[in-house]
Amino acid sequence: NAGVTQTPKFQVLKTGQSMTLQCAQDMNHNSMYWYRQDPGMGLRLIYYSASEGTTDKGEVPNGYNVSRLNKREFSLRLESAAPSQTSVYFCASRPHGGGYQETQYFGPGTRLLVL
C-alpha cells in the first residue's frame, strides 16, 4: 500500500493564480483531512471530510475549497493564491468506525510558495 500520497511535492505560484492540491489514500479510510503547517503555529485544520460526499470547515478555511471526489481522493483548491497561503500542506486520512482511538495517517506534504 502506498498509504497517503500527495501531489505536487513542491509548487511556486504568483499571487492571484489558482491551483489544486491532490491527495489520495489506498487504505479504504472514511475520513480525510487537510492541514497547513506554519512555523510556530503547529498544524491547523483547513477542511475535513468525515465520509464521501461530506465536507466541513476546520479552523482556517478562508481562501480554500475542497472536493471529496470519491472515497480515495480529497483535493484542496486555492482559487486566488495569496502570500499568506505560503505553507506546507498535509493531507491525512483516518479509519471510521474504530471510534476515538483511531489515529490519522499523514501524507508527505506539499510545499507551496506564493510570491
Add this chain to the structure above:
Amino acid sequence: AQSVAQPEDQVNVAEGNPLTVKCTYSVSGNPYLFWYVQYPNRGLQFLLKYITGDNLVKGSYGFEAEFNKSQTSFHLKKPSALVSDSALYFCAVRATGNQFYFGTGTSLTVIP
C-alpha cells in the same frame, strides 16, 4: 474549546539521558491524546495514544507517555535518548467530533 499547549519550542538532551517533551491540554469531556513525530521534509508519524486505562502508555521506538488527569498533562518520555530521536514532536487531542487539535510542536535535539 479544545486546545493543546507544548510549552517548550526546543528541548536539548545528551545522548543516553532521559528525555521529556511536555504537553498540556484543555478539552470538554474525555480526552483522547496522541503523540506524533515529524522528521525533516516528512509527514507526521504516529507514536502513541491514550484512550483509556493505564495512565502510562507505551509506543513506538521506546517512547512512552504519562497521562495525568489532575494536571491535564500528557508528557512524552524516553529513558535513554538516541541521536536518531532528534525530530519535531507534536501532541494532539481529540474530544468530540472529527477534529484533532495539535500543539505547536517541540523540536528535540539529542546531542552526541
